[in-house]
Amino acid sequence: MALLQISEPGQSPAPHQRRIAVGIDLGTTHSLVATVRSGSAQTLADENGEHLLPSVVHYSGDGTVLVGAAAAEFAASDSSNTLVSVKRHMGRAAGDTASAYGSGQLQSSSGGNNAEGSEGSNSAEDSNSAEGSDSAEGSNSAEDSASGMVKFETVAGLISPVQASAQILAALAARAESALDGPLEGAVITVPAYFDDAQRQATKDAATLAGIKVLRLLNEPTAAAVAYGLDQGAEGVVAIYDLGGGTFDISILRLNRGVFEVLATGGDSALGGDDIDRALADYLCEQAGQPVLDDLNRQRQWLIEARRVKEALSDSDLVEASVDDWRGEVSRNQLNTLAKPFVAKTLRACKRALRDAGIGKEVAEIGSVVLVGGSTRMPLVRQQVAEFFALEPLLSIDPDRVVAVGAALQADVLVGNKPGDEMLLLDVIPLSLGIETMGGLTEKIIHRNTTIPVMRAQEFTTFKDGQTAMAVHVVQGERELVSDCRSLARFELRGIPPMLAGAAKVQVSYQVDADGLLSVSARETATGVEARIDVKPSYGLDDGEITRLLEDSYEHAREDMGVRALREQQVEADRLIEDLSAALATQGKALLDEDEYHCLDVGLQELAAVRKSSEDHRPLQSEIERLAHLSETFAARRMDAAIKKAMTGHRLEEFEGPA
Amino acid sequence: MGISLTTAAADHIQRNLDSRGSGEGIRLGVRTNGCSGLSYVFEFVDEVDTSDVVFESSDVKLFIDPKSLVYLDGTELDFVKEGLNEGFQFNNPNAKGACGCGESFNV
Numbered sequence: 001m002a003l004l005q006i007s008e009p010g011q012s013p014a015p016h017q018r019r020i021a022v023g024i025d026l027g028t029t030h031s032l033v034a035t036v037r038s039g040s041a042q043t044l045a046d047e048n049g050e051h052l053l054p055s056v057v058h059y060s061g062d063g064t065v066l067v068g069a070a071a072a073e074f075a076a077s078d079s080s081n082t083l084v085s086v087k088r089h090m091g092r093a094a095g096d097t098a099s100a101y102g103s104g105q106l107q108s109s110s111g112g113n114n115a116e117g118s119e120g121s122n123s124a125e126d127s128n129s130a131e132g133s134d135s136a137e138g139s140n141s142a143e144d145s146a147s148g149m150v151k152f153e154t155v156a157g158l159i160s161p162v163q164a165s166a167q168i169l170a171a172l173a174a175r176a177e178s179a180l181d182g183p184l185e186g187a188v189i190t191v192p193a194y195f196d197d198a199q200r201q202a203t204k205d206a207a208t209l210a211g212i213k214v215l216r217l218l219n220e221p222t223a224a225a226v227a228y229g230l231d232q233g234a235e236g237v238v239a240i241y242d243l244g245g246g247t248f249d250i251s252i253l254r255l256n257r258g259v260f261e262v263l264a265t266g267g268d269s270a271l272g273g274d275d276i277d278r279a280l281a282d283y284l285c286e287q288a289g290q291p292v293l294d295d296l297n298r299q300r301q302w303l304i305e306a307r308r309v310k311e312a313l314s315d316s317d318l319v320e321a322s323v324d325d326w327r328g329e330v331s332r333n334q335l336n337t338l339a340k341p342f343v344a345k346t347l348r349a350c351k352r353a354l355r356d357a358g359i360g361k362e363v364a365e366i367g368s369v370v371l372v373g374g375s376t377r378m379p380l381v382r383q384q385v386a387e388f389f390a391l392e393p394l395l396s397i398d399p400d401r402v403v404a405v406g407a408a409l410q411a412d413v414l415v416g417n418k419p420g421d422e423m424l425l426l427d428v429i430p431l432s433l434g435i436e437t438m439g440g441l442t443e444k445i446i447h448r449n450t451t452i453p454v455m456r457a458q459e460f461t462t463f464k465d466g467q468t469a470m471a472v473h474v475v476q477g478e479r480e481l482v483s484d485c486r487s488l489a490r491f492e493l494r495g496i497p498p499m500l501a502g503a504a505k506v507q508v509s510y511q512v513d514a515d516g517l518l519s520v521s522a523r524e525t526a527t528g529v530e531a532r533i534d535v536k537p538s539y540g541l542d543d544g545e546i547t548r549l550l551e552d553s554y555e556h557a558r559e560d561m562g563v564r565a566l567r568e569q570q571v572e573a574d575r576l577i578e579d580l581s582a583a584l585a586t587q588g589k590a591l592l593d594e595d596e597y598h599c600l601d602v603g604l605q606e607l608a609a610v611r612k613s614s615e616d617h618r619p620l621q622s623e624i625e626r627l628a629h630l631s632e633t634f635a636a637r638r639m640d641a642a643i644k645k646a647m648t649g650h651r652l653e654e655f656e657g658p659a
Numbered sequence: 660m661g662i663s664l665t666t667a668a669a670d671h672i673q674r675n676l677d678s679r680g681s682g683e684g685i686r687l688g689v690r691t692n693g694c695s696g697l698s699y700v701f702e703f704v705d706e707v708d709t710s711d712v713v714f715e716s717s718d719v720k721l722f723i724d725p726k727s728l729v730y731l732d733g734t735e736l737d738f739v740k741e742g743l744n745e746g747f748q749f750n751n752p753n754a755k756g757a758c759g760c761g762e763s764f765n766v
Binding site: 003004005006007008009037038039040044045046047175178179180181 | 675679703704
């Protein structure tokens with residue numbers, strides 16, 4: 001018996017028509033799945049009522065794979081077969097990760113976390129000792145010689161981050177299918193705004209491996225903004241402050257005509273609530289007169305108690321702490337003193353992000369601040385963020401779940417459960433996508449600010465008689481000349497049947513999917529020969545480059561127009577010169593008298609001279625017109641000759657066709 | 660006769676209405692489609708139709724168009740959990756048969 005959900009007015013689905021779509025927050029430490037039921041988005045719990053699935057995968061020798069809390073139990077006892085924080089390695093080559101990322105694990109890094117003198121903000125810089133603990137998985141990571149991508153050695157063989165992520169995604173999909181009692185139509189999966197092509201593609205690959213259709217990858221900060229309905233609200237700038245256990249991200253977005261544009265991102269991949277836990281654990285040890293602990297398990301005990309105390313201090317001013325037979329008390333003020341350097345560090349990152357976004361000190365431009373991540377439950381964080389942005393942050397949605405909730409809302413729309421174009425969050429193409437045409441000119445196929453997904457096709461033809469191949473050069477930019485644009489890809493269409501110039505029809509299609517991935521295909525319509533290529537343009541450029549390319553195009557607008565006009569006439573002149581020379585060589589003597597021949601020959605040379613010397617398109621254009629006019633008689637005679645040749649030896653009836 | 664709600668159903672509808680922030684109540688109805696002939700309509704109500712028949716159960720307003728009422732009279736609406744799945748269930752005495760999925764029925 002299917003259970004019904006309340007629909008929006010007029011939207012009751014026909015039987016079997018309800019499409020199940022979910023939003024998945026594939027996080028570094030935790031992952032969640034959410035869906036829209038009876039009009040509201042909610043995260044889905046497992047059998048034990050847990051919403052957060054630890055992003056941990058454990059492999060055993062017998063082929064068993066555990067995901068989540070069950071896998072996390074092996075983190076200490078069987079660390080080499082337990083993969084944690086694989087998100088940090090998604091789409092990364094082995095060389096990239098070791099230096100760029102530290103692990104946010106509960107690890108032996110407390111040595112550097114001296115909480116003394118924590119009043120000053122510079123101690124926060126020192127206490128970030130993540131490099132020292134370069135991740136449990138770092139030690140057993142190996143390079144896959146084929147791709148250079150990171151892989152982990154486990155008893156189940158080499159496991160890539162994509163494979164491990166696929167396990168997490170599959171577990172969430174299974175949870176969703178059992179909770180929603182039906183097959184999953186698709187999912188919106190969130191990724192950090194700073195994820196590049198390779199990281200996004202790796203995320204998509206993981207979903208494919210898990211058998212999940214990706215409706216769209218959505219930036220995490222955008223998802224958080226959507227969860228609060230900011231996409232429905234006034235246009236403006238939104239700041240998303242995301243402080244998790246092991247990572248901090250700040251994203252500045254601008255909502256413009258229903259589209260969120262990422263203005264800047266920043267943060268610290270080794271800063272989070274875990275650091276505060278460590279600082280508090282050190283403080284507790286100090287209070288208890290404990291020497292520096294080198295036993296990992298003992299350390300863990302103090303860390304767990306520190307975390308409990310920290311969380312309890314979000315609701316109380318004073319919390320009792322106890323480890324073994326030691327008893328003590330921690331006040332919220334004491335915790336705040338310990339946590340302040342870390343919070344200060346996040347605010348410095350916020351300042352940088354604002355500057356990168358071109359907002360600088362004008363915090364007033366920020367319309368809303370959204371809090372994401374469990375660590376934003378700390379009253380200190382809330383208060384400091386509110387002070388920094390001079391704005392009450394949005395925090396009514398559980399900060400652990402808000403990203404998944406936003407993704408679920410988006411998934412619901414994409415799968416077609418909502419009417420019309422209501423809340424269709426669109427992305428735009430930041431720069432026009434074009435193709436190189438003769439003369440090194442750019443022909444724009446998809447213009448900038450076109451909303452994606454989009455597909456546009458244009459027909460091109462051959463330039464020379466008997467041309468059998470065509471080079472397709474895909475470029476991005478606003479300028480008229482290819483040399484001023486950015487080259488994205490080149491490929492060749494071969495196997496065009498030899499025809500007269502201009503007779504072949506080659507259809508070139510540009511298609512950009514919802515994730516900004518461009519594929520270009522060229523197809524000769526008569527024979528169907530086709531060539532294609534996939535390129536990923538939109539993430540390859542950072543905001544600065546996009547701005548520069550745009551400004552260039554404005555600055556050089558007039559000059560570009562002139563250059564374009566000249567190039568067009570040059571191409572035209574070349575075509576005429578080539579055609580006419582060829583015709584004169586083959587048929588000139590037969591069809592023209594001496595004067596006529598001489599006249600055209602001179603005209604040709606004159607045009608060639610102007611073509612060479614003219615810096616302006618106008619004289620060239622009039623020269624082309626003059627020669628074209630002169631050669632009209634010759635063209636007419638050639639036409640007659642061609643027809644005569646075609647008809648010779650045939651009877652009239654043959655041309656009349658069947659009666 | 661009429662339509663009634665279990666406490667669980669009423670609570671859940673009220674919660675959904677609250678989180679939606681608007682809506683007069685819930686519309687119940689039937690449509691002639693589905694693999695067994697009829698299917699249920701179950702929606703929030705923003706605009707009340709003057710011909711609607713209104714029931715009130717546990718402070719929740721239920722709106723039904725007269726044509727649908729003949730198929731639904733006596734129905735008790737329940738909210739149930741089945742494992743991880745949860746949702747509303749129509750206990751409709753008029754329904755004679757239902758397709759395996761339960762989303763469609765006949766009388």
